[in-house]
Amino acid sequence: MASxxxxxxxxxxxxxxxxxxxxxxxxxxxVLSHKLNFHTTAIVDKKRKTKEEKNxxxxxxxxxxxxxxxDIVDVWRNMTxxxxxxxxxxxxxxxxxxxxxxxxxxxxxxKTRIEDMNVIKxxxxxxxxxxxxxSAPKKEDDKDEHKDKDVYKRPPASPELLKPRPPVVTVMGxxxxxxxxLLDSLRHTSVAAGxxxxxxxxxxxxxxxxENGERVTFLDTPGHAAFAAMRSRGAHLTDIIVLxxxxxxxxxxxxxxxxNLSKTCNVPLIxxxxxxxxxxxxxxxTKRSLAQAGINLEGYGGxxxxxxxxxxxxxxxxELAETVSTQATLMGLKADYTGPVEGVVVESKNxxxxxxxxxxxxxxxxxxxxxxxxxxxxxxxxxALFDHAGQPMDKVEPGMPVEILGWRELPFAGDEIIxxxxxxxxxxVLHYRHLQAQHEKAEQDLEHIRQxxxxxxxxxxxxxxxxxxxxxxKVRRQGPRPKEIIDDDTTPRVNIIIKxxxxxxxxxxxxxxxxxxxxxxxRLDIVHYGVGDVTENDLELAKAFNAIIYAFSVNSxxxxxxxxxxxxxxDIIYRLIEHLKNEINEKLPMLDVEEIVGEANVLQxxxxxxxxxxxxxxxxxxxxxxxxxxxxxxxxxxxxQLYEGHLDSMRHLKNxxxxxxxxxxxxxxxxxxxxxxxxxxxxxxxTMVKKAQESEWSPF
Numbered sequence: 001m002a003s004x005x006x007x008x009x010x011x012x013x014x015x016x017x018x019x020x021x022x023x024x025x026x027x028x029x030x031v032l033s034h035k036l037n038f039h040t041t042a043i044v045d046k047k048r049k050t051k052e053e054k055n056x057x058x059x060x061x062x063x064x065x066x067x068x069x070x071d072i073v074d075v076w077r078n079m080t081x082x083x084x085x086x087x088x089x090x091x092x093x094x095x096x097x098x099x100x101x102x103x104x105x106x107x108x109x110x111k112t113r114i115e116d117m118n119v120i121k122x123x124x125x126x127x128x129x130x131x132x133x134x135s136a137p138k139k140e141d142d143k144d145e146h147k148d149k150d151v152y153k154r155p156p157a158s159p160e161l162l163k164p165r166p167p168v169v170t171v172m173g174x175x176x177x178x179x180x181x182l183l184d185s186l187r188h189t190s191v192a193a194g195x196x197x198x199x200x201x202x203x204x205x206x207x208x209x210x211e212n213g214e215r216v217t218f219l220d221t222p223g224h225a226a227f228a229a230m231r232s233r234g235a236h237l238t239d240i241i242v243l244x245x246x247x248x249x250x251x252x253x254x255x256x257x258x259x260n261l262s263k264t265c266n267v268p269l270i271x272x273x274x275x276x277x278x279x280x281x282x283x284x285x286t287k288r289s290l291a292q293a294g295i296n297l298e299g300y301g302g303x304x305x306x307x308x309x310x311x312x313x314x315x316x317x318x319e320l321a322e323t324v325s326t327q328a329t330l331m332g333l334k335a336d337y338t339g340p341v342e343g344v345v346v347e348s349k350n351x352x353x354x355x356x357x358x359x360x361x362x363x364x365x366x367x368x369x370x371x372x373x374x375x376x377x378x379x380x381x382x383x384a385l386f387d388h389a390g391q392p393m394d395k396v397e398p399g400m401p402v403e404i405l406g407w408r409e410l411p412f413a414g415d416e417i418i419x420x421x422x423x424x425x426x427x428x429v430l431h432y433r434h435l436q437a438q439h440e441k442a443e444q445d446l447e448h449i450r451q452x453x454x455x456x457x458x459x460x461x462x463x464x465x466x467x468x469x470x471x472x473x474k475v476r477r478q479g480p481r482p483k484e485i486i487d488d489d490t491t492p493r494v495n496i497i498i499k500x501x502x503x504x505x506x507x508x509x510x511x512x513x514x515x516x517x518x519x520x521x522x523r524l525d526i527v528h529y530g531v532g533d534v535t536e537n538d539l540e541l542a543k544a545f546n547a548i549i550y551a552f553s554v555n556s557x558x559x560x561x562x563x564x565x566x567x568x569x570x571d572i573i574y575r576l577i578e579h580l581k582n583e584i585n586e587k588l589p590m591l592d593v594e595e596i597v598g599e600a601n602v603l604q605x606x607x608x609x610x611x612x613x614x615x616x617x618x619x620x621x622x623x624x625x626x627x628x629x630x631x632x633x634x635x636x637x638x639x640x641q642l643y644e645g646h647l648d649s650m651r652h653l654k655n656x657x658x659x660x661x662x663x664x665x666x667x668x669x670x671x672x673x674x675x676x677x678x679x680x681x682x683x684x685x686x687t688m689v690k691k692a693q694e695s696e697w698s699p700f
Contacts, residue, residue: 071129075120076136082110084120088129098126149432151374151418151425154364157336165335165399166207167328168237168361170219172261173244174252178274182244182311183208183218186321205346205359205401206388210321216328217361217401219346237344237361240327242320243295244272247281247308251289259293268327271297271306272320277313335398340419341365345375346401348410349502350532352555356407360417367396372420373404375411377433379426382406410531413503492587493523495547496580499534501554505573506531509552512577515699522587522695524580539565548583550576581695588693595689598625602635602681603665618668618677627660627685633670634684635677643675 073088081099085092096108102122106112114120117133124131171179186208209215219238241262245255262269271290273283287297287306296302305327307320342364351357358375373380383406385393396402411417420426500506506529516524527547528538534549534556542549542565549556549567556567570576600620607614618635620627629650635643649669650657660666668683 072132073124073129074134075124075131076134077117078113078115079120079136080110081108081112081114084114084123085110088124088127090127094127095123098123101126149428151420151429153342153416153418154339157339157364161336161338162334163337165333165397166215166217167239167324167331167333168217168219168399169240169242169324169328170238171242171244172254172258174246174249174254177244177246177249177252177255178311179244182272182274182309182317185311185314185317186218205361207400210325211318212322212325214325214328215400216321216324217399237346238267239331239333240270240324241267242270242272242324244274244311245286245290246275247273247283247286248275248278250286251293256293259295263294268331269295269304270320270323270327271295271304273306273308274311276308277310277315283308333399336364337366337397339365341367341371341373341417342419343367343417345411345413345415345417347413347502347504348407348531350410352533354405356405356410358404358407358411359401360404361401362396362398364398365419366398367402367404367419368394372423372426373417374420374426374429375417376415377430377437378407378409378411378415379423379430380404380407381423410503413507491520491523492589493525494580494583494587495525495527495545497527497538497542497547497549498529498552499538499549499554500529500531500552503531505552509550509573509576512573512699516697518584518695518697521693522584524584534567542566548580550580552576577699581697584695584697585692588695590690591693592688593691594686596625596684596686597631598627598660598662598685599623600627600660600666600668600683600685602677602679602683604679605677606667615669616675616677618670618681618683619665620668620683621665622660622662624662625685626662627666627668627683629658631685631687633668634686635670635675636682636684637678637680642677642681643670643672645671647671 071088075084075087079087081095082092085095088095092110099105099108102119104116105119105123106114114123121131171183173179183206205217205219207215207217241258243255243258243262245251259269261267273286275281276283287300290297291300291302295304297304297306305323307316307323309316309320311317341362343360343362346359346361348356348358358380367382367385369382369385371382373382382404385396386403386405387393388401388403390403393402420429498506498509500509510526510529513524513526518524525545527545528541533554534551538549539562541547543562546564549565551567551569552573553571556569561567568576568579570579600622602618602620604619606617606619608617609615627650629647631646633643633645633647634641647668648671649667650660651667651669652660652664657666
């Protein structure tokens, strides 16, 4: 019996290590109860862990990674052989030897640039190190290198090189105050008569020789509200501002703008009170309005000079010229006539016969034909120079305006002009400026992306907090599942192409279009804009985008127009805006508008029986317009609506009729038999008509 128990216990003990824990406990207790002696192992008889052993953290040795222990070196694109050896801290001979065993490796000269990144990777692998790709490090010499890639204005010249120059005078003021007429009288021309609509829409620059023999450069700026950028540009170019104020109109909006520009740019101001030849004008009132605007005239507690003139009759123009000359003499205007040329672009245009032209004022140096000029991202080799009358010029000195022919691209108005030594230098400068412009654009785009990301994160945090408050942590879709394919935008749109005669006009039009704010009703998209006549490319763009071409003071192409392409030629900016507003209004959907046809008063309410049913009949008299049976009706009591719908019957005496005129009595039976109408109620007959909407955009 004992031997049988021993055999059973032994077999039970040996198999216990493969059993669940409660079976192992039974086996151990059986063996102990029969006092059987067996040698146990640690696997079978586990010792219970203590509290300290349970809390002990087991640390495992990390797996050894591939290539562990190798040095990591920084590499970048287009690095030289010498730079690679310095980055790996190896002799250059080792790198050159490794390059001999690599396919497609370039020359092993230390200054050779390795353009292929795979070749750099193979060299590093041959040398027994790992690599990490980084951006090319900037050296201390990079600042000087970038400085040499661009051109800048020279430092101020020494006093012994300075000579007197003509003053630059800008004539400014409100629209239709007589600025161009005043300049016409000074130079004995009639430019104002040829202006479209009698208003100036460009900056004009020309030289006037006064009776005392001195020369003055005048700038004529537009007074229209749309040309604020031109006026600001003129204020920054000028030495003296002549503010023209009409005696019959006084201080207006653009007058106040010029006063603020004068104070901001710290430019002296001379006031010309114009149109004194008109009857019933009061110059004293104009002086008081100027004082209220912050201009204190001489003799009225201030130091601002003023002259009473009549541009049309030529009154006191000599006095105005002397005042300008005296102010210029007091300012002691001088310039350096030597060295590379510097100037400012006043205006630019694309002439159909002569090509790309720019009007500029030279501020330093003497410009001659053959000079290489850089302005913004445009350059020119000067082929010809013209004055304001179109006459050729041999040279242009500081303070003089000039038309420059020979631009490869049109410069922007307001850009600086700097002369360089060669076309190769000009191309290098333009390439650098183009790269800088791309970098700035990328920075702006990145900032916009960051802003969008912040808005998205903020929206996500708010939604997450909302879910947490209701005890829901998992993201669940709210509402119906969104469409995978988004429907096209059904908002009506107007596509336009702008072509103008000069850059300033195009700039002014674009500034006005920037004020459009009703994109939710009708989208306004500018497909293309530029300077010059309408070309075939413009027609193809208009056809592709179904766009309207606005030709501002330029000619359209002689080719036949493609189907559905419209060209609108215009020479006044507010007429362009009016036409564009009409196009926008046509795109707006029609509105259903209620139109009242007639009204009637309820005199008495009758109840009649018809087909064994009691029917309410309103005895009425038409008091306004007429009542028509087929239209809609509304019953009102003290302004509160009791019924709205159609008539079931309209009778005059016992006859069924379709129309009731004013002062005629009738009986009206409504579709609703249960209406509680009373004498004194008002019956309104109306209809719904379609009415065109109008845009609320008003830029002027």
